[in-house]
Every structure is written in C-alpha cells, then in structure tokens.
Amino acid sequence: MKQVDVAIIGGGPAGMTAAIELAAGGAKLSVIDAYPQLGGHYFKQSPKELMQQEADVTDGRQAEYRSLVNAVDKKNIEILSDTAVWSIFLNEEGTIEGQNNGRPDKATGFTLHLQGPHDVASLQARYLLLAPGAYDRPMAFPGWHLPGVITPGGAQMLLKGYGILPGKRVLVAGSGPLLLAVGAGLAEAGAEVVAVLDAASMWDGAFKIPAVFWGQKERVKDAWKYWSTLKRKQIPLLFGHAIFRALGEDAVTAAVYGRVDAQGRPIKQSEMVVEVDTICVALGFLPNLALTRHLECEHTYNATLDTFYPRYADTMETTVPNVFVAGDVTGVGGKDMSKLQGRAAGLSILGKLGYLSGEQVKSRLQPLQTGFQREERFIRMLQDRLQARPGLFEVIDDDTFICSCEMVTAGRIKAAIDDGAQDIRGVKLRTRCGMGACQGRYCESNVAHLISQATNRPRETVGTMSIRPPLIPILAGNILE
Amino acid sequence: MSDQQNQPALPVATRLHPRNNAGAIQVIINGKQVSACRGETVAVALLLSGRRIFTQASRYNLNRTLFCGMGVCHQCLVTVDGVRDVRACMTKIRPGMKIETRFKMEHSYETS
Ligand SMILES: Cc1cc2nc3c(=O)[nH]c(=O)nc-3n(C[C@H](O)[C@H](O)[C@H](O)COP(=O)(O)OP(=O)(O)OC[C@H]3O[C@@H](n4cnc5c(N)ncnc54)[C@H](O)[C@@H]3O)c2cc1C
Numbered sequence: 324m325k326q327v328d329v330a331i332i333g334g335g336p337a338g339m340t341a342a343i344e345l346a347a348g349g350a351k352l353s354v355i356d357a358y359p360q361l362g363g364h365y366f367k368q369s370p371k372e373l374m375q376q377e378a379d380v381t382d383g384r385q386a387e388y389r390s391l392v393n394a395v396d397k398k399n400i401e402i403l404s405d406t407a408v409w410s411i412f413l414n415e416e417g418t419i420e421g422q423n424n425g426r427p428d429k430a431t432g433f434t435l436h437l438q439g440p441h442d443v444a445s446l447q448a449r450y451l452l453l454a455p456g457a458y459d460r461p462m463a464f465p466g467w468h469l470p471g472v473i474t475p476g477g478a479q480m481l482l483k484g485y486g487i488l489p490g491k492r493v494l495v496a497g498s499g500p501l502l503l504a505v506g507a508g509l510a511e512a513g514a515e516v517v518a519v520l521d522a523a524s525m526w527d528g529a530f531k532i533p534a535v536f537w538g539q540k541e542r543v544k545d546a547w548k549y550w551s552t553l554k555r556k557q558i559p560l561l562f563g564h565a566i567f568r569a570l571g572e573d574a575v576t577a578a579v580y581g582r583v584d585a586q587g588r589p590i591k592q593s594e595m596v597v598e599v600d601t602i603c604v605a606l607g608f609l610p611n612l613a614l615t616r617h618l619e620c621e622h623t624y625n626a627t628l629d630t631f632y633p634r635y636a637d638t639m640e641t642t643v644p645n646v647f648v649a650g651d652v653t654g655v656g657g658k659d660m661s662k663l664q665g666r667a668a669g670l671s672i673l674g675k676l677g678y679l680s681g682e683q684v685k686s687r688l689q690p691l692q693t694g695f696q697r698e699e700r701f702i703r704m705l706q707d708r709l710q711a712r713p714g715l716f717e718v719i720d721d722d723t724f725i726c727s728c729e730m731v732t733a734g735r736i737k738a739a740i741d742d743g744a745q746d747i748r749g750v751k752l753r754t755r756c757g758m759g760a761c762q763g764r765y766c767e768s769n770v771a772h773l774i775s776q777a778t779n780r781p782r783e784t785v786g787t788m789s790i791r792p793p794l795i796p797i798l799a800g801n802i803l804e
Numbered sequence: 805m806s807d808q809q810n811q812p813a814l815p816v817a818t819r820l821h822p823r824n825n826a827g828a829i830q831v832i833i834n835g836k837q838v839s840a841c842r843g844e845t846v847a848v849a850l851l852l853s854g855r856r857i858f859t860q861a862s863r864y865n866l867n868r869t870l871f872c873g874m875g876v877c878h879q880c881l882v883t884v885d886g887v888r889d890v891r892a893c894m895t896k897i898r899p900g901m902k903i904e905t906r907f908k909m910e911h912s913y914e915t916s
C-alpha cells in the first residue's frame with residue numbers, strides 16, 4: 324500500500340496552501356479531492372474537457388488560482404482528483420514507516436479508503452489534514468422539497484463549473500454573502516432574477532467594528548461588482564426579507580415571500596407572490612463535518628451561528644492526535660482565512676515530522692498573526708449577518724418535509740416529540756429521520772431546532788447525527804477489496 | 805414507465821455556450837441515446853435532456869432531483885450502468901453510459 328507523510332483531504336484554498344508549504348519543507352504527500360480540478364469552492368473550476376477558453380488573466384481570482392496551481396505543479400505534489408475519501412481507519416501501532424529528520428521512524432498513522440478513477444484504492448498516511456470546506460445550510464419551508472428549489476452553491480456549481488443556467492426566472496433568498504454573488508452571476512448569465520432576499524437587515528453587524536473592512540480590498544471589490552450588476556439589471560436587493568413558501572405541483576411555479584422581523588419572524592401582511600421556476604435558497608454555510616465526526620474529533624457548539632465545529636489548537640491539530648484541520652471546516656472564514664490556516668497546519672505538521680524545529684515552527688507561525696486578526700474581525704461582522712434567526716422556522720407547517728431522504732415531515736417529528744422523544748436519537752428511532760442516504764447532513768440543523776424549541780432545551784444538548792462509513796455511496800466491489 | 809413522457813412540462817436548464825463538438829459523446833438515458841459532452845456529470849446530462857425530476861418516490865409523490873449540486877444532499881441518486889444510488893452530481897459521464905432515472909418508482913432506501 325502506498326505510504327505518505329501527509330494526506331490532505333480537500334484541494335480548496337486551505338488544502339492547496341498547506342500542500343505547497345508541506346512540499347516545500349520536504350514532506351511526501353497526496354492531495355485528495357472529489358472534484359475534477361483543484362480549487363475548491365472559492366476557485367471553482369470547470370472540468371478540463373469543458374474549459375471554454377484560456378483563463379482571463381485580468382481576473383484577480385483566476386490569477387491567484389494559477390499561481391497556486393503552478394506552485395503545486397512545481398513541487399510535484401501528487402493530486403488525486405475526482406476522488407472521494409469514504410472511510411479512514413486508525414492503524415495499529417507502528418504500521419507505517421517514515422523519516423523523522425533523516426532517522427527511520429515508525430508511526431501509527433491512518434489508512435484511507437478512496438473511490439476514484441485512479442488505481443489507488445487506499446493510502447496510508449502518518450498525518451491527516453482535513454480541509455473539506457463547507458456546504459450550504461438548508462432552510463426548511465413549505466415546498467422546499469420541490470424540484471426547482473436548489474442551493475446557491477448548487478446554482479453556482481452549474482453556472483461556473485458546467486456553464487449551465489439552472490432556470491429562467493429565479494428568486495434568490497436566505498442569508499449571507501453568497502446570495503449576492505449568485506444573484507449577480509445568474510443575472511449576468513441571462514436569467515431573470517426577480518429579487519435577492521436577505522433575512523438580515525441592511526446594517527446588521529456591518530459597522531459595529533470600525534476597522535472591519537481594513538485590508539479587505541478584494542471582498543469590497545467583489546461585493547461592489549455584484550451590487551452594481553444587480554443595480555444595472557434593476558434587480559431588487561431586499562434586506563429583512565425571506566421566503567415563506569414555494570408553490571407548485573411537480574415542481575416550483577411560484578414563491579411567496581415577505582418581510583421578516585429582526586428574529587426572522589414572518590410579517591404576514593407583507594406577503595407577495597411571484598412566478599418563478601427556480602428558487603436558490605440557503606442560510607449561509609454549514610462546515611462539512613463528515614470526516615471529523617467519522618474520526619471522532621471533539622466538536623464545540625457556536626450558538627451565534629447555531630453550528631458545531633471541530634475543536635482545534637493553535638497548531639490546527641484536533642483533539643485526535645495527528646489529525647489537523649484547516650479552512651471552512653473550522654468555521655467558514657473565507658478564502659484568506661483558509662489559506663492562513665492551511666499554512667499554519669502545514670508548518671505544524673512539518674514540525675511534527677521533524678523537518679522544522681519547534682522554534683522554527685513558532686517563528687514562522689508568528690507573522691501569520693496579523694492576518695488571522697484581520698480575518699477574525701471580518702468574520703465577527705459576518706457572524707452578525709449570518710446569526711441564527713429562530714423566527715425563520717415559524718413558516719414550517721406540519722406537512723413541511725424536514726428529512727427528504729426518509730420523507731419525514733415536521734408533523735411526524737412533532738408527534739415523535741409528543742411520544743417522548745427528547746433528542747435527535749429519539750426522533751430518529753421513531754421516524755427514521757436522518758437515517759437515509761445523506762446520513763443527516765441535510766436535516767440535522769432543522770431537526771435539532773424543532774426538538775430544542777419543542778422541548779425547551781438548548782440546541783447543544785439534543786444531540787447530533789452520526790456519520791458512518793461509507794461516507795458516500797460506493798460501489799460494492801470497493802468495500803470487498 | 806420511466807421516461808420523458810411522464811415528465812411534466814417543465815422549464816429546462818440551458819447551456820450558456822455552444823457545445824464543443826469535439827467533446828460530444830452519447831449516453832443512454834432510460835434506454836434512449838442522448839448526446840452529451842465529455843466532462844459533464846450525469847446530473848448535467850439529465851437536466852439538459854429535459855429531465856428535471858430524477859426520481860419520484862411514490863409515497864407522498866416526492867420528486868427528487870439535483871439540490872446541493874456538490875455531493876452532500878444525496879437527492880440526485882440514479883442508477884448508472886446497473887449500479888443503484890449513484891450521485892448524479894458527482895459522477896462524470898462516459899461514452900455509452902446507461903443512466904436510469906426512477907420516475908414513478910419506489911426509492912431503494914424506502915423499501916429496504
Ligand atoms: C458552495 C460554496 C460557494 C462559495 N462561493 C464563494 C464565493 O463566490 N466567493 C467567496 O468569496 N467565497 C465563496 N465561498 C466560500 C469560500 O469558497 C471558502 O471560504 C473557501 O473556498 C474555503 O476553502 P477550503 O479550502 O476550506 O474549502 P473548499 O474550497 O470548500 O474546498 C473543499 C474541498 O474538499 C473536497 N472534499 C470534501 N470532502 C471530501 C472527501 N470526503 N473526499 C475528497 N474530497 C473532499 C471538496 O471536493 C472541495 O474541493 C463559497 C463556499 C461554498 C461552500
């Protein structure tokens with residue numbers, strides 16, 4: 324079996340930056356990513372076969388991407404694209420050989436199982452860096468299960484990755500900065516975007532911390548570009564608004580939306596109906612915890628954002644020794660935060676491998692501090708905009724699907740709670756909620772909210788879904804091997 | 805039983821750029837040849853062929869299709885070359901690939 328010093332899972336900004344740092348320091352590594360090309364969600368690339376023309380060199384994001392890819396190429400880093408990690412096992416003691424500062428060294432390490440077009444079906448690594456990013460946080464409302472309701476991330480994937488316009492008349496709703504990007508992107512591509520709705524009020528968070536935009540030239544430029552597109556196309560950008568319902572038989576034909584108060588509670592009198600064939604909706608992001616949960620890392624709960632994150636030290640190491648994290652999985656901090664964390668994790672692992680001394684690691688981590696502080700200021704502002712608004716759940720009625728995989732409605736979840744279910748486990752046992760193909764990735768946040776509201780208990784005490792291998796559906800043959 | 809006649813008349817996804825003919829390949833969707841483009845995913849081929857619904861669970865008439873577009877929600881599962889429950893959004897098409905949607909059919913994890 325192939326052995327490496329470090330396996331990096333996720334080739335987005337965090338994974339790529341860590342790979343470059345590690346390779347420069349002398350480590351032997353593999354980067355595994357489920358997409359056809361490196362870049363992750365920020366640098367979303369088309370598959371090679373579909374590339375339309377040479378990348379636009381005047382585009383700052385493309386230029387940054389090229390420089391990262393060139394660095395990866397130059398360092399001869401092994402990239403396993405189109406490849407997903409479907410399980411990881413802790414090895415028995417001393418099964419994997421490596422070098423520690425030139426000295427032969429045996430370590431415990433990990434065995435990774437992969438599914439992809441390469442011959443490599445498994446891989447052994449002494450250290451793991453998990454950089455699997457985040458995904459759209461679903462918002463549940465009556466009709467959200469209808470075809471035509473997609474996540475903004477899904478819309479962006481079709482648009483930027485495959486050159487596909489997912490619909491003709493589109494409503495964009497939810498909260499967070501991605502909505503602006505997706506609304507503008509769809510409009511530029513020719514869709515009729517009827518409105519972009521953000522549940523946050525215009526000023527939520529923005530000016531609480533005066534220096535928040537300091538050093539955020541790129542972000543300000545991007546936001547300005549998206550905002551100008553909406554202006555030019557006369558697309559209303561409505562703050563303090565949310566979607567209440569999606570209408571349609573077989574698929575979406577219309578959306579009902581209106582104003583919400585600061586808590587997200589719908590203001591019924593403000594209801595409007597628009598005909599649309601597509602609704603892009605999400606409430607910001609959820610960190611992709613499949614791998615950290617699978618490895619049983621400890622997680623902590625962030626009440627502002629109503630999400631769990633893996634706990635990690637300044638070195639980016641999790642509570643499971645030799646497992647590191649970086650990027651959006653640690654708290655959806657954006658591209659620059661992801662790169663900083665990627666570097667920090669890379670340096671720490673080089674220290675563990677003996678390629679750098681403890682002193683060297685420390686002195687190289689130090690200069691990253693200003694960047695970390697700058698990004699944290701901005702993220703705190705974003706958190707205010709993205710904060711959980713419990714009122715948004717008020718639109719859910721008894722027929723609203725909460726778990727689409729097992730087709731469990733809010734009504735059945737309420738019945739389970741009436742029947743004595745106190746937590747996610749109890750609801751799961753009674754309804755099968757969360758036991759379907761997605762393993763609860765898409766219902767957990769909503770079920771947890773319903774339970775904590777009905778039982779009057781804090782979210783962090785009602786439990787979580789458990790993730791079990793295979794983390795993705797895999798061909799039976801792969802398991803048998 | 806499981807073909808396009810049963811699909812409601814829905815607006816379809818559209819390609820933004822003309823297709824590059826050099827990359828044209830054929831796949832078989834519910835028994836019919838459909839032309840698609842190398843590099844595209846099963847989900848993209850299905851959407852472009854006018855299928856907005858990938859599976860329909862008969863209980864509740866719940867229609868499933870692409871939702872997250874990035875491999876997380878598992879709402880896009882279809883049968884590919886006889887293998888059930890393959891994520892359409894994360895699977896690249898290959899020439900001659902047999903793709904089956906399960907319109908008007910029970911979903912596997914519903915019965916098992
Ligand atoms: C849908 C979406 C759209 C976004 N759009 C924007 C935007 O327009 N502008 C902006 O400024 N920011 C955007 N962001 C935020 C920005 O993309 C992130 O801050 C940044 O990309 C995070 O980098 P990362 O390296 O942590 O992870 P990502 O860039 O999210 O990359 C994670 C990678 O891990 C891979 N992966 C995950 N699990 C596995 C596994 N089990 N096996 C193999 N590979 C796996 C994925 O394929 C992916 O390539 C977006 C985020 C998301 C989720």
Ligand code: FES
Nearest residue numbers: 871873877878893
């Ligand atoms: S659309 Fe979500 S997994 Fe394919």
